[in-house]
Amino acid sequence: MVIYRSTRGLSPPVPFDQAVLEGFSADGGLFVPDPVPRLTDARLQHWKSLGYVDLAKEVMSCYIDPEVVPKQDLGRLLDDSFTAFEHPDPPLVPLDKDGQSWILELFHGPTLSFKDIAMGFLIRMMDYLLDRNDERLSLILATTGDTGPAAAYAAAGRERINCWPLYPAGMISLEQEMQMTTVGAENVCPVAVHGCSNGGDDLDVVAARLFGDEPLKKRLKLSSVNSINIGRVLMQTVHYFYAYFRVAERLGDPLIFSIPAGAFGNFCGGALARAMGLPIQFVCATNKNGTLHRIFSQGVFAKRPLRHSLSSAIDIVVPYNFWRFLYLASSGDAELVNRAVVEFERDGTVQFDDALYDKLRYGVVSTSVSDARTLSTMSDLFQRTGYLLDPHGAVAVAGAEQCREKFAGDIACVSVATAHPAKFPEVIKQALPAGRQLPEAALHPSIEMAKQAATRLLTCRLEELEHRLQEEIETSLRG
Numbered sequence: 001m002v003i004y005r006s007t008r009g010l011s012p013p014v015p016f017d018q019a020v021l022e023g024f025s026a027d028g029g030l031f032v033p034d035p036v037p038r039l040t041d042a043r044l045q046h047w048k049s050l051g052y053v054d055l056a057k058e059v060m061s062c063y064i065d066p067e068v069v070p071k072q073d074l075g076r077l078l079d080d081s082f083t084a085f086e087h088p089d090p091p092l093v094p095l096d097k098d099g100q101s102w103i104l105e106l107f108h109g110p111t112l113s114f115k116d117i118a119m120g121f122l123i124r125m126m127d128y129l130l131d132r133n134d135e136r137l138s139l140i141l142a143t144t145g146d147t148g149p150a151a152a153y154a155a156a157g158r159e160r161i162n163c164w165p166l167y168p169a170g171m172i173s174l175e176q177e178m179q180m181t182t183v184g185a186e187n188v189c190p191v192a193v194h195g196c197s198n199g200g201d202d203l204d205v206v207a208a209r210l211f212g213d214e215p216l217k218k219r220l221k222l223s224s225v226n227s228i229n230i231g232r233v234l235m236q237t238v239h240y241f242y243a244y245f246r247v248a249e250r251l252g253d254p255l256i257f258s259i260p261a262g263a264f265g266n267f268c269g270g271a272l273a274r275a276m277g278l279p280i281q282f283v284c285a286t287n288k289n290g291t292l293h294r295i296f297s298q299g300v301f302a303k304r305p306l307r308h309s310l311s312s313a314i315d316i317v318v319p320y321n322f323w324r325f326l327y328l329a330s331s332g333d334a335e336l337v338n339r340a341v342v343e344f345e346r347d348g349t350v351q352f353d354d355a356l357y358d359k360l361r362y363g364v365v366s367t368s369v370s371d372a373r374t375l376s377t378m379s380d381l382f383q384r385t386g387y388l389l390d391p392h393g394a395v396a397v398a399g400a401e402q403c404r405e406k407f408a409g410d411i412a413c414v415s416v417a418t419a420h421p422a423k424f425p426e427v428i429k430q431a432l433p434a435g436r437q438l439p440e441a442a443l444h445p446s447i448e449m450a451k452q453a454a455t456r457l458l459t460c461r462l463e464e465l466e467h468r469l470q471e472e473i474e475t476s477l478r479g
């Protein structure tokens with residue numbers, strides 16, 4: 001039986017369904033699975049040849065007991081999650097001739113970012129559980145650009161869910177904004193919030209306040225599908241297995257993943273896959289908001305003011321999934337995590353002692369990629385091969401290059417491309433020579449279609465957001 005514990009250890013563990021529907025644990029911690037299953041070689045051997053959806057069924061049934069969700073229902077939900085994808089198997093693109101450098105394209109879902117993979121599953125799972133319990137939920141989620149579209153698309157038309165994606169106005173690309181505001185569903189209402197000097201983090205603060213008010217949370221039936229939700233992190237373990245099986249020559253060979261890290265949820269999926277027995281190592285690639293880089297290079301978790309970068313989806317000051325990583329790295333020491341959270345909330349900074357810092361760094365190197373390097377990585381690769389990266393995939397590729405010499409021997413590296421370039425035409429224009437037209441690879445029919453569709457959105461200022469949201473949600477629940 002897998003149970004879900006809080007990283008802070010102050011609330012009793014809960015089963016999968018409750019962890020997914022509640023998002024946060026009652027003590028404010030994040031849910032983590034216990035035990036993390038260890039896979040045998042025979043099991044890995046069997047998984048090696050599976051396609052993505054079948055692999056996802058295997059991986060997810062390690063975490064979801066059949067008494068909680070019958071295997072058949074889980075299988076159906078996973079099948080359904082990928083129907084809107086161009087193809088469920090993510091392509092692996094070689095960047096060289098000797099098989100040392102690869103790109104894993106995770107952006108072939110309906111809103112062209114890797115968030116579709118986990119969001120499509122999570123929202124279907126929630127809808128299924130809500131239906132079973134005859135309940136409803138109001139989802140509020142802060143987005144730095146891609147969570148909102150993925151959630152809006154997955155939630156559109158689902159009877160038991162109302163969805164309020166919140167985004168910092170003017171800080172996401174026009175394309176991302178359109179993807180959210182044109183889904184054309186009554187139950188999805190994006191909110192453009194003005195005055196967020198700390199970007200998406202300001203919205204996280206409002207969301208955390210609402211979630212922290214237990215009576216209000218109950219009354220408004222609030223939950224979240226940000227990557228605080230363990231359902232997303234679990235689903236994000238699958239692509240590490242999938243890519244490993246495609247790239248590693250033999251089971252047991254080491255492999256590096258370079259991951260553009262924002263809230264650190266995708267990375268935590270990789271950390272879980274490693275804890276399950278996959279022999280993988282990581283490059284934690286950040287942009288100039290290098291909170292995570294400071295953790296892995298200096299042993300300090302410290303907030304710094306937000307800086308806007310060209311890789312805006314990872315402009316994050318507090319990568320909240322780090323607490324999950326700390327929990328895993330400290331072998332489930334919830335007391336330690338809780339102390340660190342309290343210290344961080346009080347001082348805005350935590351310094352880890354040497355022993356813990358060594359555990360954190362095990363198999364992880366980090367780097368910070370400048371905007372100039374992001375652009376030159378995009379333009380060099382495009383001019384050399386015609387392959388166009390989005391700015392986040394570029395952070396991964398540049399991060400892998402910057403960390404090359406930190407790994408012993410010739411270990412192959414997979415850079416995780418998290419978004420389609422069509423979501424960031426303004427950055428592409430900057431990367432390519434002046435006056436050059438957008439190449440074919442920077443266009444996508446779904447974005448062109450969104451330009452024609454009717455929009456729906458609410459606008460408000462950060463100071464009004466809390467109040468305004470409450471009103472809107474109350475109205476929706478009466479309706």
Ligand SMILES: *Cc1c(COP(=O)(O)O)cnc(C)c1O
Pocket residue numbers: 113114115145146147227260261262263264265266267313314392418419
């Ligand atoms: C969300 C996002 C990331 C960061 O993922 P996290 O799980 O938040 O670390 C990276 N790239 C893109 C394009 C994203 O949308």
